[in-house]
Structures are given as structure tokens and as C-alpha cells.
Amino acid sequence: MWLIMTTLAAIITTAIWYIKAPEDQYKLGFLSLFLWGASLMWFVDHVMAYLMEGREFIEINLDATLLGLSVITLALLVWVVVLLVTDPKGVFKSVLKV
Amino acid sequence: MACFLVPMGEAIVTTVIQKIVENREKKAGKERTVKTGLYWSRKLSWLNRLLWGGTILLALEHIWHGEVIPWPPFLTAMKNPADIAPMLYEIATIGVAMATFVTIVWAIMIFIAERKVKAIPETKFNPVSGGGE
Numbered sequence: 001m002w003l004i005m006t007t008l009a010a011i012i013t014t015a016i017w018y019i020k021a022p023e024d025q026y027k028l029g030f031l032s033l034f035l036w037g038a039s040l041m042w043f044v045d046h047v048m049a050y051l052m053e054g055r056e057f058i059e060i061n062l063d064a065t066l067l068g069l070s071v072i073t074l075a076l077l078v079w080v081v082v083l084l085v086t087d088p089k090g091v092f093k094s095v096l097k098v
Numbered sequence: 099m100a101c102f103l104v105p106m107g108e109a110i111v112t113t114v115i116q117k118i119v120e121n122r123e124k125k126a127g128k129e130r131t132v133k134t135g136l137y138w139s140r141k142l143s144w145l146n147r148l149l150w151g152g153t154i155l156l157a158l159e160h161i162w163h164g165e166v167i168p169w170p171p172f173l174t175a176m177k178n179p180a181d182i183a184p185m186l187y188e189i190a191t192i193g194v195a196m197a198t199f200v201t202i203v204w205a206i207m208i209f210i211a212e213r214k215v216k217a218i219p220e221t222k223f224n225p226v227s228g229g230g231e
Contacts, residue, residue, distance in 0.1 A: 002159065033144060034151030040203055041105060041152035041196040042159075048192050067162050071155050078154065 001060050003042040005068030009075065010035035025088050031079040038071065099165050099175045099185040102156035104193030105200060109149035116142035135215040136208075145204045152200060 013035055017028035049055040087093070120139040160166040165174055175185035 006155065030147055033147035034155075037105075037148035037151030037153075037200060038155035040148070040200050041102070041156055044196045044199045045101065045156075045192055048195060052191070067159060070162065071158055074158050075151070075155060 001058060001064035002068035002071050003039065003046055004058065005065070006035055006042065006071055006075075007039040009072050010039050027079065027083055027086070027088065030082060031075065034078065035072075035075055038075070099181070099188045100160070100173050101188050101193035101196060102153050102160065103189060105149050105156075105197045106153040108197045108201070109146060109153055112142055112149065113146050116146055135218075136211060141208050141211075144207060145201070148200050148204055149197075152196065 010032055013028055013032040017024065017032050020026075020028065046057055050057045084092075116139055119142060123137055123139055157166060161168075166172060167174055171177065173185065175181035
């Protein structure tokens with residue numbers, strides 16, 4: 001389930017990045033690559049577990065859904081921290097000057 | 099069990115390489131490579147984002163499933179000697195496959211980006227764009 005949720009988040013972020021491009025003031029390019037990295041790795045993990053161990057390709061249960069939400073939350077948290085630290089809009093500069 | 103350690107190792111190496119390349123490009127006045135038109139530091143930043151994203155989010159998944167703990171030996175498989183061999187096997191198979199797959203996808207991205215850059219007339223290039231973005 002977390003594979004589907006992360007991939008969906010990656011697709012949405014990429015679409016928003018493309019709509020806003022070439023401007024990337026909010027670092028959506030960073031967020032989309034971040035999410036795509038995890039989606040690709042989990043895809044390989046799921047395929048190999050399915051082929052080697054015969055595990056379910058997609059687990060659909062509450063635990064897997066909560067993990068998916070946690071993963072997206074962590075990705076957004078990392079993105080916000082990067083955004084605030086780099087401050088591409090110079091918000092902190094202008095706020096602190098006042 | 100610990101498959102994300104392989105992409106993490108690759109991410110550490112490529113991050114160091116990106117920093118070195120970035121410094122060299124700055125020293126060289128950020129002259130764009132004649133062959134592709136894209137800075138290597140920029141290309142490597144894409145790979146680093148893919149690898150670090152995967153590593154950090156997979157680490158969370160491993161913590162969630164109790165495979166990684168915040169105290170030594172950090173990997174629960176290390177507590178039981180019988181689990182060490184399967185863990186190493188997983189690292190060698192799934193971990194290497196993950197890192198390879200992400201790198202192949204990145205190489206395809208670079209190939210497509212280079213072709214697109216080549217198709218743009220030279221005057222449309224912005225010489226200041228590049229670096230880590």
C-alpha cells in the first residue's frame with residue numbers, strides 16, 4: 001500500500017512541479033525526486049519479494065496504509081526543513097530585517 | 099532487513115563526488131561541458147536526491163517493521179547469528195538491485211535531458227543556471 005501511496009504522491013508532486021516550471025521556488029523538483037527515489041526502490045523490493053518469496057505484491061491493510069501516510073509525512077517534513085533552511089524566497093531575510 | 103544500506107552507501111559516495119565536481123566547476127568558472135550542455139554537478143544532484151529519498155523513506159519503513167532499532171546493534175538481524183546470513187543475502191540481492199535500478203533510471207533521465215538540451219538553440223541557454231538545482 002505504501003508503494004502505491006508514495007508513487008501517487010510522486011506523480012502529483014511531479015505534475016505540480018511541471019505546471020509551475022521552469023520556476024521552482026518551492027523546491028518541488030527536490031520533493032518529486034525524493035519521492036520517486038523511494039517509489040523506485042520499493043517497486044524493486046516488491047517485485048523481488050514477489051518473485052523470490054511469493055509474497056503479496058501489494059499489501060492492503062490498515063498497517064500498510066498508516067505506513068504510507070507516515071512515509072509521505074516524513075517526505076513532506078524533509079522538504080519543509082530544506083525549504084526553510086535554504087529559504088529561496090528570502091522570507092527570513094526580509095522578516096528579520098523588519 | 100537492511101537492503102537500504104546499499105543505496106545509502108552509493109548516496110554517500112555520489113554526494114562526495116558531487117561536492118568535488120561542484121568545486122571544480124566553480125573554479126573553472128562554470129564552463130558548460132561542450133558535449134552535453136548540462137553541469138555534472140546538476141546531474142549528480144538528481145541522482146543524490148533519488149538515492150537519499152529512497153534511503154531515508156526506506157529507513158522509516160524498516161523502523162516501522164522493527165528491522166532497525168535506534169540502539170546497538172541497530173539492525174535486529176544482528177542479534178541472532180542465524181539471521182545474519184539471510185540479511186547479507188538480502189543486501190546482496192535486493193539492495194544491489196535497488197541501487198542499480200535507481201542508477202539506470204537516472205542514466206535514462208540524463209540521456210533524455212541531454213537530448214532535449216541539444217535540441218534547444220544555443221542562445222536560449224541561461225549560463226547562470228546550473229549547479230545543484
